[in-house]
Amino acid sequence: MTVEHSLVNAYKIIQYLKSEPTTYEGVKVFFEKTYSHVFDIVDYSIWKGIILQVSIKLIDNRII
Numbered sequence: 001m002t003v004e005h006s007l008v009n010a011y012k013i014i015q016y017l018k019s020e021p022t023t024y025e026g027v028k029v030f031f032e033k034t035y036s037h038v039f040d041i042v043d044y045s046i047w048k049g050i051i052l053q054v055s056i057k058l059i060d061n062r063i064i
């Protein structure tokens with residue numbers, strides 16, 4: 001993951017956290033919009049979003 005990609009994600013999550021009534025809702029919107037291709041198929045849960053985000057980071061860094 002590049003610095004630019006990380007900054008874009010940080011910007012997005014800050015915007016979603018500001019616009020949603022709760023932190024949970026802000027995080028949910030971030031994951032659902034960022035990974036809509038996944039959450040259109042499977043039901044959303046915060047754990048799935050976290051695992052997806054970590055997995056992608058590990059793959060990007062070639063740890064897996």
